[in-house]
Amino acid sequence: MSRFEACVIACAEAFRGDGEILASPMGPVPAVAAKLARRTFEPGLMLSDGVASLVDDDGAIEGWMPYRRVFDVVWWGRRHVMMGATQIDRFGNQNISCLGDFHRPKVQLLGARGAPGNTVHHVTSYWVPRHSTRVFVPAVDMVSGVGYDKDHGPFHEIRVVVTNLGVFDFDTPDHRMAIRSLHPGVSVDEVVQSTGFELHIPSNLPTTRAATETEQALIHEVLDPHGRAAATVA
Amino acid sequence: MTLDKRMTLDDAVAQLSSGMTIGIGGWGSRRKPMALVRALIRSDITDLTVVSYGGPDVGLLCATERVRKVIYGFVSLDSIPLEPHFRRARQTGSVQVEEYDEGMLWLGLEAAARRLPFLPTRAGLGSDVLTYNPHLKTVCSPYEDGEELVAMPALRLDAALIHVHRADQAGNGQILGIDPYFDDLYCRAADRTFMTCERIVPTSALLAEGPIQSLVIQRMMVHGVIETPGGAHFTECLPDYGRDEAFQKAYAKTAKDPASWKAFKSTYLDVDEAAYQAAVEAK
Numbered sequence: 001m002s003r004f005e006a007c008v009i010a011c012a013e014a015f016r017g018d019g020e021i022l023a024s025p026m027g028p029v030p031a032v033a034a035k036l037a038r039r040t041f042e043p044g045l046m047l048s049d050g051v052a053s054l055v056d057d058d059g060a061i062e063g064w065m066p067y068r069r070v071f072d073v074v075w076w077g078r079r080h081v082m083m084g085a086t087q088i089d090r091f092g093n094q095n096i097s098c099l100g101d102f103h104r105p106k107v108q109l110l111g112a113r114g115a116p117g118n119t120v121h122h123v124t125s126y127w128v129p130r131h132s133t134r135v136f137v138p139a140v141d142m143v144s145g146v147g148y149d150k151d152h153g154p155f156h157e158i159r160v161v162v163t164n165l166g167v168f169d170f171d172t173p174d175h176r177m178a179i180r181s182l183h184p185g186v187s188v189d190e191v192v193q194s195t196g197f198e199l200h201i202p203s204n205l206p207t208t209r210a211a212t213e214t215e216q217a218l219i220h221e222v223l224d225p226h227g228r229a230a231a232t233v234a
Numbered sequence: 235m236t237l238d239k240r241m242t243l244d245d246a247v248a249q250l251s252s253g254m255t256i257g258i259g260g261w262g263s264r265r266k267p268m269a270l271v272r273a274l275i276r277s278d279i280t281d282l283t284v285v286s287y288g289g290p291d292v293g294l295l296c297a298t299e300r301v302r303k304v305i306y307g308f309v310s311l312d313s314i315p316l317e318p319h320f321r322r323a324r325q326t327g328s329v330q331v332e333e334y335d336e337g338m339l340w341l342g343l344e345a346a347a348r349r350l351p352f353l354p355t356r357a358g359l360g361s362d363v364l365t366y367n368p369h370l371k372t373v374c375s376p377y378e379d380g381e382e383l384v385a386m387p388a389l390r391l392d393a394a395l396i397h398v399h400r401a402d403q404a405g406n407g408q409i410l411g412i413d414p415y416f417d418d419l420y421c422r423a424a425d426r427t428f429m430t431c432e433r434i435v436p437t438s439a440l441l442a443e444g445p446i447q448s449l450v451i452q453r454m455m456v457h458g459v460i461e462t463p464g465g466a467h468f469t470e471c472l473p474d475y476g477r478d479e480a481f482q483k484a485y486a487k488t489a490k491d492p493a494s495w496k497a498f499k500s501t502y503l504d505v506d507e508a509a510y511q512a513a514v515e516a517k
Contacts, residue, residue, distance in 0.1 A: 113336055143365075144362070145361075153360075
């Protein structure tokens with residue numbers, strides 16, 4: 001199993017159990033993963049075409065979802081977003097706004113976008129294609145997505161952080177980030193050295209599950225036939 | 235008797251002035267009232283506060299130093315994720331900002347449109363949006379739950395600028411694209427709205443190209459209507475035309491090179507709208 005396949009499976013597994021909700025995967029690997037989940041174990045998921053239509057597996061339009069209605073769904077809570085993170089800390093605070101001092105940033109990024117609202121209204125996961133100490137930092141420069149140590153209201157859940165090295169969650173007593181599984185061929189040391197804070201390391205460390213033959217065929221023949229998503233994984 | 239609110243771009247800009255708070259419709263690099271933005275840049279208006287789901291409207295107004303403050307959830311060119319001119323303005327500290335969650339921006343416009351002082355939301359809780367907008371306050375639910383919520387203040391606008399596909403001369407506007415974005419909210423949040431359109435048609439012809447649901451802008455929201463074919467260029471204005479990606483790429487590149495910015499400005503910004511469209515046609 002390739003590293004790309006492990007990443008897709010791990011991202012797809014994030015949507016397991018979600019049922020009929022709007023899945024909003026940001027980025028090529030989460031997009032392949034959400035489609036894979038819908039075609040296999042999570043058929044209820046609803047997916048946007050990235051503009052204003054909800055589309056089924058065959059590309060048929062099944063609904064109208066302009067931006068204003070996306071916010072309606074956000075606030076309603078029937079959504080699971082998988083966002084990127086320029087920075088993320090041990091409690092899952094995420095930054096996509098800017099690097100450096102907010103008042104005069106070294107690097108202006110996207111802005112907070114929907115991250116503050118997403119994270120306090122419905123399930124959020126993150127996808128990080130290059131796990132490094134630049135991303136996994138002790139403290140983020142601008143809290144865009146809200147972590148577990150903040151005042152986050154009643155509907156907050158950061159389910160998983162999937163990276164090119166493994167899967168991480170916050171299922172610890174004080175919601176500090178823990179390793180959930182490592183992708184095949186990845187060592188604990190590699191993860192620890194690529195993370196700028198102390199991770200909880202459980203005694204039993206599973207390996208991210210392998211893709212089935214059916215899943216492999218779907219990934220390579222149907223969902224990413226030209227390898228564009230695969231090329232984004234470090 | 236049929237009202238006639240037709241005017242020119244310069245007529246519209248003559249009703250704007252320095253220091254105003256101006257809302258700009260569209261989303262990112264999509265259906266932006268670029269002809270009005272260009273007309274603003276030809277004027278001597280400055281010191282603006284701009285409220286926008288930002289794209290090149292924000293970038294151009296920053297690059298031409300017309301903006302004191304930008305109020306936004308994001309500023310992006312879509313196919314180029316980061317707006318380079320806005321980025322430059324941020325990194326050189328030349329503009330003030332209020333950065334909100336995208337949903338908070340909606341609620342600020344919605345509150346203004348409903349003439350409310352604020353609307354409550356959970357969006358923003360726990361995030362640095364509250365840290366860097368110290369004017370934001372929270373309220374407690376007056377009911378048993380007592381939940382603390384962000385009180386997103388109304389974003390009142392002195393003027394709104396929008397671009398639509400078809401309109402009649404009275405100011406009824408039709409959006410033929412699949413997303414109306416927040417344009418009607420900008421109108422209701424503003425004291426005055428100026429609307430450009432691809433084509434002015436008779437009222438009786440409005441339903442020839444789209445269903446009744448596409449008649450999103452009502453004339454009571456609009457103070458001036460201006461026919462500007464290509465008025466959203468270089469942003470997307472589907473189904474009439476897509477984004478001019480080559481032009482956008484060239485525009486983005488000018489942020490890093492003063493000489494090419496100067497050339498861009500003299501070819502495309504120091505000229506009137508007809509000359510702009512001719513230059514685009516000729517390139």
